[in-house]
Amino acid sequence: MAEFEPDESQIRAETLVVGGGIAGMTVAIETAELGKHVILAEKLPSIGGRVAAMHQYFPKLCPPTCGIEINLKRIRQNPYIRVLTLAEIGKISGSPGDYEVEITLKPRYVNDKCTACGDCEKVCEIERDNEFNYGLDKSKAIYIPHLMAYPPRYVVDPEYASDERMKKCVEACKYDAIELDMQPRTVTAKVKAVVWATGWRPYDATKIDNLGFGRFKNVITNVIMERMASVNGPTSGKIIRPSDQKEITKIGFVQCAGSRDENHLPYCSAVCCLASMKHATYIRELYPDAEVHMFYIDVRSPGRLEDFYVKMQEDEKFHFHRGKVAKIEENPANQNLVLHAENTLTGQITTTEVDLAVLATGMVPNTADEAPPLETPLDDFGFIVPDTGKGVLGTGSAVRPMEVSASIQDATGTALKALNIGTRR
Numbered sequence: 001m002a003e004f005e006p007d008e009s010q011i012r013a014e015t016l017v018v019g020g021g022i023a024g025m026t027v028a029i030e031t032a033e034l035g036k037h038v039i040l041a042e043k044l045p046s047i048g049g050r051v052a053a054m055h056q057y058f059p060k061l062c063p064p065t066c067g068i069e070i071n072l073k074r075i076r077q078n079p080y081i082r083v084l085t086l087a088e089i090g091k092i093s094g095s096p097g098d099y100e101v102e103i104t105l106k107p108r109y110v111n112d113k114c115t116a117c118g119d120c121e122k123v124c125e126i127e128r129d130n131e132f133n134y135g136l137d138k139s140k141a142i143y144i145p146h147l148m149a150y151p152p153r154y155v156v157d158p159e160y161a162s163d164e165r166m167k168k169c170v171e172a173c174k175y176d177a178i179e180l181d182m183q184p185r186t187v188t189a190k191v192k193a194v195v196w197a198t199g200w201r202p203y204d205a206t207k208i209d210n211l212g213f214g215r216f217k218n219v220i221t222n223v224i225m226e227r228m229a230s231v232n233g234p235t236s237g238k239i240i241r242p243s244d245q246k247e248i249t250k251i252g253f254v255q256c257a258g259s260r261d262e263n264h265l266p267y268c269s270a271v272c273c274l275a276s277m278k279h280a281t282y283i284r285e286l287y288p289d290a291e292v293h294m295f296y297i298d299v300r301s302p303g304r305l306e307d308f309y310v311k312m313q314e315d316e317k318f319h320f321h322r323g324k325v326a327k328i329e330e331n332p333a334n335q336n337l338v339l340h341a342e343n344t345l346t347g348q349i350t351t352t353e354v355d356l357a358v359l360a361t362g363m364v365p366n367t368a369d370e371a372p373p374l375e376t377p378l379d380d381f382g383f384i385v386p387d388t389g390k391g392v393l394g395t396g397s398a399v400r401p402m403e404v405s406a407s408i409q410d411a412t413g414t415a416l417k418a419l420n421i422g423t424r425r
């Protein structure tokens with residue numbers, strides 16, 4: 001990876017990739033490994049995207065370290081890639097083959113002398129909600145976003161950069177790496193193609209009123225489950241009830257929480273059934289006696305992922321209920337959750353009491369909230385419409401909900417499409 005010079009104000013590359021998740025990283029790597037310069041611009045302090053927050057990922061159930069670490073190594077070793085973090089894309093002018101893009105780099109307040117020794121964090125008195133763990137725990141105001149964070153460098157929460165208490169951190173740093181007066185700076189990128197790989201966010205579960213998220217402590221979402229299961233997560237890998245910290249014995253997965261529902265997300269996010277089955281494997285490994293109940297409309301496990309579903313069906317502690325959960329109520333005596341559903345196979349109305357309920361919420365494209373530039377066409381749900389020949393090139397889950405392997409395939413193709421724009425010039 002080429003270092004970014006502090007006094008550089010203009011950079012040139014074939015392709016600018018916006019979003020440093022698995023899709024954006026793939027576009028950058030594939031481009032650079034063809035010997036072409038590429039800029040990878042990520043808005044957060046580190047790259048890795050949503051995959052970095054997972055405990056394991058299907059189909060092989062490997063930890064994100066195995067996939068992301070390999071990609072990070074390829075990025076670190078390749079002089080054709082420049083990674084810009086805390087990067088905000090501004091005005092884009094020009095036309096395909098000849099774009100000029102303004103990029104504002106927000107201050108990290110920590111320079112590249114940082115060795116990640118952690119002395120600053122030890123003395124820091126300020127705590128803040130840790131967004132990486134969905135607010136389930138706190139981090140210090142000077143922090144490393146997560147264990148795999150790249151670049152592996154501390155960052156200061158901008159809200160506290162001017163707080164007097166941060167001076168203690170500056171004094172504790174023996175490398176002079178903390179600069180609380182760091183300012184934003186703008187660089188111009190001259191590129192031939194712009195790829196938008198800005199990914200997804202979880203659907204806001206508080207909007208699904210009948211399922212009680214935000215009202216009942218023991219209703220969590222699938223992304224929170226990923227962090228709980230992670231050994232470096234807020235509960236050190238234990239699946240516990242937020243109300244009383246007890247480990248679970250009976251858990252309910254509520255599929256299509258807000259998905260395939262005209263009032264919320266009318267589409268299927270394609271990965272939630274597999275994600276819940278993956279979560280069930282976490283539970284069954286940790287708590288062999290625990291019962292798992294999954295309520296579904298129909299189980300979607302396309303292609304070779306069907307094997308995973310078949311394996312789950314063989315597990316006698318895994319109960320599939322065909323029926324959408326209409327309502328969740330809390331049992332005030334023990335804060336258990338009562339799941340009301342209609343079994344559409346038997347016609348029976350069922351009530352199932354569990355000690356933790358997990359809502360399988362869907363994927364919302366970040367482009368639904370923040371439209372991409374250059375009048376890029378979006379579909380009804382805010383995903384980028386691919387291959388229109390207009391606007392930026394979308395890839396990965398910015399184009400449609402997709403799993404990691406599909407994102408990588410899509411991104412590889414997009415890298416080539418982007419280079420083709422360069423040659424048509």
Ligand SMILES: Cc1cc2nc3c(=O)[nH]c(=O)nc-3n(C[C@H](O)[C@H](O)[C@H](O)COP(=O)(O)OP(=O)(O)OC[C@H]3O[C@@H](n4cnc5c(N)ncnc54)[C@H](O)[C@@H]3O)c2cc1C
Binds near residue numbers: 201
């Ligand atoms: C609960 C759950 C579990 C899942 N489990 C699995 C699994 O086990 N296996 C599997 O294959 N798939 C799984 N998936 C799907 C997987 O998360 C996606 O395939 C993957 O995240 C897609 O990668 P991406 O790069 O497109 O998007 P993201 O991972 O969302 O990355 C997008 C990146 O772009 C950045 N960004 C956003 N906006 C901007 C901007 N304006 N400027 C700059 N940067 C920006 C973001 O900060 C982020 O780093 C799961 C999904 C869910 C919902």
